[in-house]
Amino acid sequence: MLPPAHSTPHMNTPFKTHRSPPARGPHRYRLRVDGDDFFPAMVEAIESARERVLLEMYLCSSGALTTRFIDALCLAATHGVEVCVLLDDFGSLALSGSDRGRLLAHGVQLGMYNPLGLKRLHLSLFRDHRKLLAVDGKVAFVGGAGLTDDFDPRFAGDQAWHEVMLEIRGPCVTDWEHLFARTWSRWHAHPLTVPATPTGDHGPVDGRMVGNSLLGGRPVMRSVIAAVKKSRRRVWITTAYFVPTLRLRRVLARAARQGVDVRLLVPGPKTDQPAVRHAGRRFYGRLLRAGVRIFEYQPRCLHAKYVICDDWSSVGSSNLDHWTLRWNLEANQVVTAPDTVATLAGLFTGDLDQAREWTLGEWQARSRWHRLMERFFGALDEWLVQLSYMRDIRGADKALRRGIHAPTPNPASRAR
Numbered sequence: 001m002l003p004p005a006h007s008t009p010h011m012n013t014p015f016k017t018h019r020s021p022p023a024r025g026p027h028r029y030r031l032r033v034d035g036d037d038f039f040p041a042m043v044e045a046i047e048s049a050r051e052r053v054l055l056e057m058y059l060c061s062s063g064a065l066t067t068r069f070i071d072a073l074c075l076a077a078t079h080g081v082e083v084c085v086l087l088d089d090f091g092s093l094a095l096s097g098s099d100r101g102r103l104l105a106h107g108v109q110l111g112m113y114n115p116l117g118l119k120r121l122h123l124s125l126f127r128d129h130r131k132l133l134a135v136d137g138k139v140a141f142v143g144g145a146g147l148t149d150d151f152d153p154r155f156a157g158d159q160a161w162h163e164v165m166l167e168i169r170g171p172c173v174t175d176w177e178h179l180f181a182r183t184w185s186r187w188h189a190h191p192l193t194v195p196a197t198p199t200g201d202h203g204p205v206d207g208r209m210v211g212n213s214l215l216g217g218r219p220v221m222r223s224v225i226a227a228v229k230k231s232r233r234r235v236w237i238t239t240a241y242f243v244p245t246l247r248l249r250r251v252l253a254r255a256a257r258q259g260v261d262v263r264l265l266v267p268g269p270k271t272d273q274p275a276v277r278h279a280g281r282r283f284y285g286r287l288l289r290a291g292v293r294i295f296e297y298q299p300r301c302l303h304a305k306y307v308i309c310d311d312w313s314s315v316g317s318s319n320l321d322h323w324t325l326r327w328n329l330e331a332n333q334v335v336t337a338p339d340t341v342a343t344l345a346g347l348f349t350g351d352l353d354q355a356r357e358w359t360l361g362e363w364q365a366r367s368r369w370h371r372l373m374e375r376f377f378g379a380l381d382e383w384l385v386q387l388s389y390m391r392d393i394r395g396a397d398k399a400l401r402r403g404i405h406a407p408t409p410n411p412a413s414r415a416r
Contacts, residue, residue, distance in 0.1 A: 020208065020209060020210045020211060020212065020219050020223075021172075021175045021178075021208070021209060022208065023205045023206075023207065023208040023334070024170070024171040024172050024175070024198060024201045024205060024207060024208065025170065025171070025201070025203050025204050025205040025206040025207060026170060026200075026202075026203065026204055026205075026206055027168055027169060027170030027171070027172060027206055027207045027335075027337065028168075028169040028170060029166060029167065029168060029169075029207070029335060029337055029340040030166075030167040031164060031166055031167075031315075031340060031343050031344060031347065032141075032164065032165045032166070032167055033163075033164050033347060034151075034153065034160065034162060034163060034164075035065075035145065035151040035152035035153060035154075035160055035161075035163065036152065036153045036154060036160075038141060038143070038145065038163075038164075038165035038167075039065065039068075039145075039151070039152055041141070041167060042069075042133050042141050042165075043068060043069065043072050045133065045135045045139050045141070046069070046072040046073060046076055046133070046135065047072050047075065047076070048135070049076050049081045049083075049135045049136055050081065050136055051081065051082065051136045051137070052081060052082040052083070052084070052135070052136060052137075052194075053073065053076055053081055053082070053083045053084070053133075053134075053135050053136075054084050054086075054132070054133070054134045054135075054177060054180045054181075054184075055069075055073070055083075055084070055085045055086070055132070055133050056085075056086045056087075056128065056130050056131070056132040056133075056180055056183070057085075057086075057087055057088070057091070057092070057130075057131055057132075057146060057147055058087075058088045058091040058127065058128060058129045058130065058131060058146060058317070059088075059091045059092075059146025059147065059148055060087050060091060060092040060094075060095050060146060060147040060148070061092070061093075061094030061095055061146075061147070061148045061149075062094060062095055062096040062099050063148060063149040063155070064149055064152075064154075064155050065147060065148065065149050065151070065152045065154075065155060066095070066099065066147045066148070067099075069147055070099055070102060070103060073085065073103065073106075073108050074102060074103065074106035074107075074108060075106075077106050077107035077108045078106055078107065082109075082192075083107070083108045083109065084108075084109045084111070084180075084184060084188070084190075084192060085103065085108055085109065085110050085111070086111045086112075086113060086128070086180065086183065086184055086187065086188070087110070087111070087112055087113065087128075088112075088113045088114070088127050088128040088129070089112045089113060089114055089115045089116050090114075090116060090124070090127055091127065091128075091129075091146070092112070094148075109188060109190050110188075111184060111187040111188035112187060113127070113128035113183070113187050113329075114126055114127065114128070114187075114400060123400065125326075125327045126327050126328075126400060127327060127328055127329070128183065128328070128329040129317050129318075129323070129324075129328035129329055129330055130142075130179075130211070130316075130317045130329055130330060130331050131143055131144060131145055131146065131165075131316075131317050132176055132179075132180060132331070134173060134176050134177050134180060137173055137174055137177060137194070137195055137199070138169060138173060139167065139168065139169050139173060140167075140168045140172070140173045140176045140177075141165045141166070141167055141168070142165065142166050142168065142176065142315065142316055142317070142331065142332070142333050143163065143164050143165035143166055143304075143305070143315060143316065143317070144163055144164070144165075144240065144303055144304060144305045144316070144317055145163045145165055145303075150272075150301075151163055151303070158299075158300070159270075159300050159301070160300065161272075161300065161301040161302075161303040162297065162299075162300055162301065162302050162303060162304060162351070163303045163304050164304045164306060164315065164347070166315040166316075166333055166335070168207070168333060170200060170207070171198035171199060171200050171201035172198070172207050172208065172209050172333065173198075174194070174195055174197070174198035174199065175198065175208075175209040176209055176331075176333075177194040177195070178194060179209065179211055179212075179331060180192075180194075181194050183329065186400070205336075206335065206336050206337040207333060207334060207335050207336065207337065208333070208334040209331065209332075209333055209334075210223045210314070210316075210331065210332050210333070210334055211316075211329075211330060211331025211332065212331075218325060220314070220316065220318040220320075220324060220330050220331065220332045221245070221248070221318070221320060221324055221325055223314065223332070223334060224248075224307050224309075224314060224318075224320060225247060225248060225251055227307070227309035227310075227312050227314070228248075228251045228252065228255055228309055229251055229255075230309070230310070230312075231255055231260050231309040231310050232260065232310060233260065233261065233310050234260065234261040234262075234263075234308065234309070234310060235252065235255050235260055235261070235262045235263070235307075235308070235309050236261075236262075236263050236265075236307070236308040236309075236345065236348050237252075237263070237264050237265065237306075237307050237308075237320070238265040238266075238302070238304050238305065238306050238307075238348060238351070239264070239265075239266060239304075239305055239319050239320055239321075240266075240267060240302055240303045240304065240305055240319055241267075241273060241276045241277075241280070241319045241321055241323075242264065242266040242267075242276075242277075242280035242281075242283075242319075242321070243276060243279050243280040243319075243321040243322060243323075243381055244280070244283060244320060244321060245320075245321065245322060245325055248320055249283060249286070249287065252264075252287065252290075252292055253286065253287060253290035253291075253292065254290075256287075256290045256291035256292045257290055257291060261293075262291065262292045262293065263292070263293045263294075263295065263348075263352070264287070264292060264293070264294045264295065265295045265297060265302070265348065265351055265352065265355060266280070266294065266295070266296055266297070266302070267296065267297055267301065267302040268296035268297050268298045268302070268355070268356060269296075269298075270298070270299070270300050270301050271301055271302070272301055272303075275377045275380070276377075278370075278373040278374050278376070278377040278378070279374070279377040279378050279380065279381040280321075281370070281374050282374040282375070282378040284358060284363050285360070285363060285364070288358065288359070288360040288363055289360060293357060294357065294358045295352050295355035295356065295357050295358075296355055296356045296358070297351060297354060297355045298354055298355060298356055299354050302351075305317060305318055305319055305320075306344060306348075307320075308341065308344055308345055308348065311336060311338065311341055312334065312335075312336055312341070313334070313335045313336070313340070313341045313344050314332045314333070314334050314335070315332060315333050315335065315344070316330065316331055316332025316333055317330050317331060317332065318330040318331075318332055322381070322384075322385050326385075
């Protein structure tokens with residue numbers, strides 16, 4: 001059982017505001033591509049834990065992969081490691097009651113972000129979209145993966161979703177832990193203590209955690225737009241769900257007109273959200289006319305999320321869309337380490353070799369059916385955006401700030 005919902009949470013944190021912490025360094029980064037690379041490394045990190053394991057996930061469903069993670073989390077908890085798992089209530093609908101119960105029975109602390117319910121229906125769009133694993137303040141994994149078999153080639157074969165996770169070792173790991181702790185404090189009554197200051201923060205500076213514990217991914221969006229504006233050579237973006245905001249479209253088009261090499265890598269026909277794909281495609285024409293190059297990935301579902309602007313890069317959970325700006329909790333790791341940026345650029349160019357590039361002429365000759373789908377789902381997207389004005393976000397933020405102080409269901413009681 002969870003501690004009483006009226007308990008007052010505490011944590012040892014130096015941050016008095018919700019702004020992103022400063023740039024730090026040095027770090028050791030490792031870009032891990034696809035589930036057969038990053039999932040074993042994440043499980044190994046959990047199994048090696050001695051003090052704490054902090055896991056925050058949006059998408060989590062019962063299956064072979066999640067069972068492997070639950071085994072490792074339960075084993076760590078039985079060995080005295082503090083294990084805190086924060087799941088988005090909507091994103092974990094497919095996590096069975098028996099799996100939740102096994103976690104709790106072994107001493108894992110389980111929190112649910114923004115529980116669904118009729119009385120909270122007006123808050124349903126607000127989700128925790130971050131993906132984070134931090135262990136002992138030594139290593140963190142951040143990116144776009146979820147705990148489902150779809151991401152793992154061992155279970156999904158050659159159609160496993162294409163994804164990246166960034167392994168981080170260095171002072172920013174503590175920043176990620178603090179980000180987790182601030183959100184955790186609203187949705188679980190158990191106190192969580194993390195170190196007050198980052199260790200090993202003595203330069204050279206090569207990274208920064210960008211995110212906050214309030215609503216929306218505005219810090220991530222601002223950092224990317226600022227980087228695009230400063231770019232002189234290249235702006236390369238990979239995103240799983242391309243429905244960009246007006247401001248982002250404008251800065252991309254402006255950069256392309258100024259001679260910057262602007263390329264977008266987005267999903268092709270193989271996607272888990274065809275409606276989102278059609279809604280985003282309505283922007284292709286204007287971007288192509290401005291000189292932006294658009295590529296659609298063909299082999300399998302593209303779910304990766306990263307940006308390269310000259311020698312600056314950002315990897316994380318954000319798709320840089322309206323959901324990022326208004327409704328989702330998001331966070332990215334900014335990386336300026338030359339070798340890591342080069343590795344990321346190599347991944348991007350390699351993926352372009354497996355993508356279809358649209359020319360303006362080809363796009364203008366697309367079928368009437370595609371035009372109809374773009375108009376229909378584009379109108380639906382516009383309607384959804386109109387549901388959330390900034391004043392409504394502030395009201396929702398006030399409600400969500402209460403977190404555990406509002407009645408929430410026991411996460412083990414829901415059999416799905």
